[in-house]
Amino acid sequence: MPMEKLVGAVLVLAAAALAAGGCGGGGDEPPVVVRMVTPAGPPPTPTLPPGVSPTPLVAPELVLSTMEVYQAGAVLVSVTGDVAGGQVSFLGRKFPLIRGSQSQFTFVPVATDDPPGQHLLTVDVRLPNGTRGTLEATITVLPAEWTVDYLEFSPEQSAELLDPAVVAAELELLRDIYVKVTPQKLWNGPWLLPVQGALTARFGEQRSVNGAPPSGHHGGTDIGAEEGTPVVATNSGTVVLARELKVRGNMVVIDHGGGLYSGYAHLSSIAVAEGDRVEAGQVIGAVGNTGLSTGAHLHWEMAAYGVLLDALRFTDGSNGF
Ligand SMILES: [Zn+2]
Incomplete structure (x- = not known):
């Protein structure tokens, strides 16, 4: 069951008000479904007693404040749905997901000397039942001009x-x-x-x-x-x-x-x-x-x-x- 739930997870691009439960700004444009994601590895064997059906999970969704970020900019990364925890990886750095009121989130920074171009952002998520999976998106780092x-x-x-x-x-x-x-x-x-x-x-x-x-x-x-x-x-x-x-x-x-x-x-x-x-x-x-x-x-x-x-x-x- 958890496998299907994760396969159904989608990446949604939305304004930050949605992303972190009220971080201000935007919110006028409807969320855009960007791509499907796949789970990493097989789910663990269910340990529920016989006859007990698992509580339905709300599939995790990856919500990004932007898909294009300038050098020295930041992306607000949120994961909604039933998620126990997780970690975001981008440009060789790792960031823990932090529990907010409506989602788990983190700010992902881009340094002045990070290379422009397309880079994969991955989120390793842990569901309440122990299942692990990966959400991912490609982020474009745009070059900033320095004076x-x-x-x-x-x-x-x-x-x-x-x-x-x-x-x-x-x-x-x-x-x-x-x-x-x-x-x-x-x-x-x-x-x-x-x-x-x-x-x-x-x-x-x-x-x-x-x-x-x-x-x-x-x-x-x-x-x-x-x-x-x-x-x-x-x-x-x-x-x-x-x-x-x-x-x-x-x-x-x-x-x-x-x-x-x-x-x-x-x-x-x-x-x-x-x-x-x-x-x-x-x-x-x-x-x-x-x-x-x-x-x-x-x-x-x-x-x-x-x-x-x-x-x-x-x-x-x-x-x-
Ligand atoms: Zn100064």
């Missing part, structure tokens, strides 16, 4: 703040936070811009410092605004970092659950403490020029499973949620 930012720092700034050991230690501190996975949906509804202002440096921008060849990728989105302008949480979650750092200055990091984090750097002041629960739109600090910064602006980071993502794709709809 170049030419920066000048004074010798004093360069000596103190561009010390590789200082930069590395801060990256390690943040990476240790960003790789933790809280198995709960802490975000709710659409993702908000933390501050209104001019976009002064895009995510992924390559940097040339003091005339050196462009290298690396800017790990956040810079929004220019007057010092003291309130900065709000892009979504609800738990504050896991609220302190002064060398490079990013005063910084707040919010855990949104499901491996997803937002970070807010160069703040002039911090209005929350580590451990606080915050709601979307709640003021968490103010725009500033602290740390390695050449003017008042917000440096806004988003990360899923330790992979830094383009924050604007959470607000412009290009991730499909």
